[in-house]
Amino acid sequence: PFGIKSAPEEFQRRVHEALEGLTGICSIADDILVFGSGNTDEDALRDHNKNLVALLNRAKELNLKFNFQKCKIGLDQVKYMGHIISKEGLRPDPAKVAVISDLKPPKSKEETQRFLGFITYLGKFLPR
Template sequence: MPFGISPAPEKFQRRMDEALEGFIGVKVIHDDILIYGCENNDKDVKENHDKILIGIMDRCRQKGLKLNKDKRKLRLQEVSHLGHKITAEGLKTDSEKVKAITEMPVPEDRHAVQRLLGMVNNIQKFEPCLSEITDQLRQLLNENYFKWDPHVHGLSFDQIRNVLSNTLVLRYFDEQKYIRMLGACLLQEGQPVCYASRTFTSTKKNYAQIEKELPAVVFGMEKFETYVHIWKKIIVESDNKPFEIICWKVLLTASKLLQGMFLRRRKFKYVVVIKPGVDMYMAYFE
């Protein structure tokens, strides 16, 4: 394959997946191979890890794959990879990435704000209200001139730092366990797997509440499609009774706005469960 062509990474990833398929406890991400034990106690985890490792080594010999022994790391309790820290407890933010944001000086121009927002975007999945927190900072990018207000933009910057001062942990997704989607949060057994959020445009802010809820559901499903596409039924929880009726409205009788949402959601199979607002704790999480 010629060097530098655009499909090369996807082709390489597919070849690696094919070469190492059939192993449980193995994740292949381009030229990195992550191996983890899949048992309930430390002793069994180590034995399971070593068994998988031996199997991977044998498979690499069969397929003619060469490994760099200088980059090998064995039996680690946690691994930093792609801006995240992989631990036994769950997925955490990388301390170096967090430190780069918390120790970042106050932005003095648009480029500094763009750099900050780019860094913050890497931890979006860990915080359900991140788009709301960064809304004022994003508005600085739309102004004709740059003016930092410590009582507005400085407050948003401080809120970001406060969020990162907490230990943010996401559980690992298990294809065998039941899932539910709450707002833009994917949950398994009551624990978050991933968060997602975004702000409404100035036009969408004027939508009726019922017209805001369906786009939010479609956004969540499309955002988490990697996870939910394997399930025949998705549970969407809402405290809005009319929303349940709107979801099953005949396409031709719906407004043009909702018609577009109906068409986008057709590839997903889901049911709406109505819950009291007081029980929708994630919707009011701040």
């Protein structure tokens, strides 16, 4: 294996530090989500744009670079870390849910742990 084992954790820590104090920003690994909220769609868009400008200013200040070919700006909904986020709220990505029908029964401790983690992820979407 190449690299330092703690490199992903160190990278995440540094991204978190770089974005500290910004509102409407969520980051996991190298995926950054900018969002806005408000009582109307216009208010939410205005808030989103304010948060995006703040992120871009911080990136300029810290000399951070973005791959703009991968950037998606102004979407009504977005797939992010196995979820679909929209003004209607949070729901599981249908592609993740479809995987359940293809799952084979776990045969090892590791497979059982993976299965339980997946089911736990979906559990938050079940009606109470």
